[in-house]
Amino acid sequence: ETGVTQSPTHLIKTRGQQVTLRCSSQSGHNTVSWYQQALGQGPQFIFQYYREEENGRGNFPPRFSGLQFPNYSSELNVNALELDDSALYLCASSTRDTAFGEQYFGPGTRLTVT
Amino acid sequence: GENVEQHPSTLSVQEGDSAVIKCTYSDSASNYFPWYKQELGKGPQLIIDIRSNVGEKKDQRIAVTLNKTAKHFSLHITETQPEDSAVYFCAATLLGNQFYFGTGTSLTVIP
Numbered sequence: 001e002t003g004v005t006q007s008p009t010h011l012i013k014t015r016g017q018q019v020t021l022r023c024s025s026q027s028g029h030n031t032v033s034w035y036q037q038a039l040g041q042g043p044q045f046i047f048q049y050y051r052e053e054e055n056g057r058g059n060f061p062p063r064f065s066g067l068q069f070p071n072y073s074s075e076l077n078v079n080a081l082e083l084d085d086s087a088l089y090l091c092a093s094s095t096r097d098t099a100f101g102e103q104y105f106g107p108g109t110r111l112t113v114t
Numbered sequence: 115g116e117n118v119e120q121h122p123s124t125l126s127v128q129e130g131d132s133a134v135i136k137c138t139y140s141d142s143a144s145n146y147f148p149w150y151k152q153e154l155g156k157g158p159q160l161i162i163d164i165r166s167n168v169g170e171k172k173d174q175r176i177a178v179t180l181n182k183t184a185k186h187f188s189l190h191i192t193e194t195q196p197e198d199s200a201v202y203f204c205a206a207t208l209l210g211n212q213f214y215f216g217t218g219t220s221l222t223v224i225p
Contacts, residue, residue, distance in 0.1 A: 004157075033212075033213070035213075040218075041217060041218070042118075042203050042205075042215030042216055042217050042218050043158065043203070043215050044215075045212045045213060048211065048212070055211070056211050056212050058212060090157055090158070101146075101207070101209065101211070102146075102148065102163060103148070103160070103213060104160060105150070105157035105158045105159070105160075106157050107155075107156055107157045108156075108157045
């Protein structure tokens with residue numbers, strides 16, 4: 001086990017609604033990255049937070065936003081949900097205090113948009 | 115940006131045989147290449163990684179090789195066991211920022 005936790009485990013939302021997903025990082029880690037994994041695909045990078053600041057963003061629209069808190073936990077918010085947002089959302093915990101930033105993943109939140 | 119390709123998409127081997135999964139990357143600046151194992155309903159688990167200043171790394175039955183000139187890296191699993199059955203992902207990154215993942219290989223080990 002990595003020590004990275006995510007909540008909730010599963011979530012069902014309706015198109016147009018908003019959702020907030022949560023992640024607690026591994027002890028000693030100061031960086032959280034969020035990924036979207038569609039069925040049968042590899043994880044796609046959404047964004048990364050380091051010391052409460054966004055530190056890189058993938059090709060996702062602004063309705064995907066995030067926060068990192070002083071204890072390094074994080075939230076992913078998605079507004080105006082679309083059917084294509086149905087996926088497994090993964091957070092990965094790491095530290096920028098090492099040269100290569102090994103990332104350790106949580107179990108994910110399965111989001112279904114109907 | 116970086117583009118990572120992974121082959122094969124599915125792989126079936128007899129228990130005890132070896133399995134090899136190959137990935138290529140496009141950005142010569144990438145310097146860290148992890149491999150993840152994902153079991154059904156779980157998040158990816160880091161199983162081995164390699165830095166760009168190393169050509170090969172081994173951990174018990176698992177090994178990874180890196181060819182920087184050709185921009186490809188491979189995962190080798192020897193003496194496969196049924197519990198090795200899972201989806202394996204390769205990834206590439208520069209300094210641990212955005213990780214670029216391959217599309218995954220579904221490995222089935224037949225008892």
